[in-house]
Amino acid sequence: MPQKLNLNRVEMPRQDPHARGKNFKEVALGYSPEQAQEEASRCIQCPKRSCISGCPVNVDIPDFIEAMRKGDMPGAVRVLKSKNALPGVCGRVCPQESQCEAQCTLEKRKAPVAIGRLERYVADWEQQNKSVMPPPPPPPPPTGKKVAVVGTGPAGLTVAAEMAKLGHGVTMFEALHVAGGVLMYGIPEFRLPKAIVQGEVEYVKSLGVELVLDAVIGKIDTVDELLANGYDAVFLGTGAGLPMFLGVPGEDLCGIYSANEFLTRTNLMKAYLFPEYDTPLGMGKRVAVIGGGNVAMDSARCALRLGAKEVYIVYRRSKAELPARHEEVENAMEEGIIFKFLTNPTRFLGGGRGWVSAMECQEMELGEPDASGRRRPIPKKGSEFVMKVDTVVVALGTTPNPLIASTTEGLKTTNHGTVVADEKTGKTVKDRVWAGGDIVTGAATVISAMGAGKRAAADMHKFLMG
């Protein structure tokens, strides 16, 4: 339908920066029906449909938007969910600006359709309108094959949903007491409400997937035992859960946390509701978060909401090299997080009772680009200075937990601890074992983990039916 190009991307309402710095409620509030309608009608339904190739799970983006525009919300849900089992999650945390929206024809005019916001709207609409959704298609006849999925992050959930939809019997094993992986323990409530994640987990279960919680594979059963005890294939989606530390003196002082510990206490265990919830979190008033990725931004913004007076992000390169999403950096700056660029901690100093009281840092300058293509930080001689801090969060990244690799005969790992798997099929070198997500790539994104899950599921299906 020919129409005049509308280049006014509809902004999404957000909580006021000052108010939101004090609560854990969602920052981005979502479109109203009118806003969603307006944004949906900006899609020109171009023949190129290049947005689809920008999406790691190839959602038929123009089709779900067209259904929305016509007011057929159940239809939009159906299109979206046929390719993406977790739209409520992806609509909130995917880096759309570098994926689907980067491929949008309107991107050339600097006004790509806000695909992520529309996706979120459709997913939220479904959660609130379950009763008017037509019943799901009947499950396919069982194939009689059994699949074990280890880990219930986005990779595992995707494999489980895909395999169940194909008629296989699927059991998911999760080490923690809830399913969801990083979506539950890492990403904070104010970016991704936990009720949304659990809604998506329930959807996967509704497809007939069995979920076994509190089950650490490698301890209660090894992968080989799963294979020997009736599972025809195993998918490893155990993520990259091993935190890295700086390795500088004083890092074991109280009040110094890995981002994983800090975020797990806050998000999974709900330390922000202490003492109603039992898990404490020793929060000081002057907090330094070390690192410049999304995890650092999340940690800093949590610290602020937990009552810190001053929160610093200490990053050894400059603003231009920050690996975090631009939007998250902006959110953090808006909320009053203070950035200290070109600064690197060299040791931590203790105060009373073994608590951290200060951090010695070094100023850095940027040299030649390194292997990652970013300019390498070099310490400036004699530039040491001391910063008073009473809480430190180390957010330097994570590598895969060695538990699975060390207890599974015949898996190949790289020297970064990641499991070697074929990029196209997720197949590991071990018979009947596939892997995908952060365990293969190292810490990456939700959607890339889901894409890997989809490819692995397709290959597992071929193997099981072959």
Place this chain on the structure above:
Amino acid sequence: MVDEKGERIPLTIADWNVKEGSITVVFNEVGRTTHKLASVKAGDSILSFTGPLGLPAHVEKFGTVVCVVAGYSTATCLPIVKALKAAGNRVVVIIRAPSKDMLFGDVPLRTVADQVIVSTGDGSFECVGFVLEPLKEVIEKEKVDRVFTAGPVCMMKLVANTTKKPSKIPTIASLNPIMVDGTGMCGCCRVSIGGETKFACVDGPEFDAHLVDWASLMARRCTYSIDTQSPVKYQCLNCAQW
């Protein structure tokens, strides 16, 4: 984890019954979670239980092994003592209890171990004094090939010092730092062993007692004591860092 609002805490498995599908845990009522756990009645259920985690105890034929334990570890060391005996060791257990009334877990140990010595602080039972005196006596009397210790950090530290000099006896301590996930994901349980960082939940709980950085472990264990524990009673007020 007792309920939805609960906290994840580590507990040692004190016994198990494969036929019944049951395990036994022993704990002191110290903080919020152990209080909650203590109020659970027969037939009730708790939200979440995960395990076994970490590495199993290292047991082989060493010769003579002395186990120095206190508090709940008196009960939880039973499977280790049994296994040590089964591997052909002579096992001496030294138990520390504040008073006779607060002594528990010694009866089953007596049926397994070759010798059980109880030291009560107030002298209400067997010998008076701390565990170190009986430990030194045993070491003087016979050749000790290995020492195992589990209990309060300060006791383990003193045991480690005792077996370091004059003659060095290989000593293993079962460490008990604060934990969150117990799967190696958070690093809350990190301990410094000979200058190297280890995660007690996956690399432990047993470590070479002579290499442990005790001061750091003591401080880290007290991170939340003000927020979560019943006051004073369980805080070691004579600890180095208080």
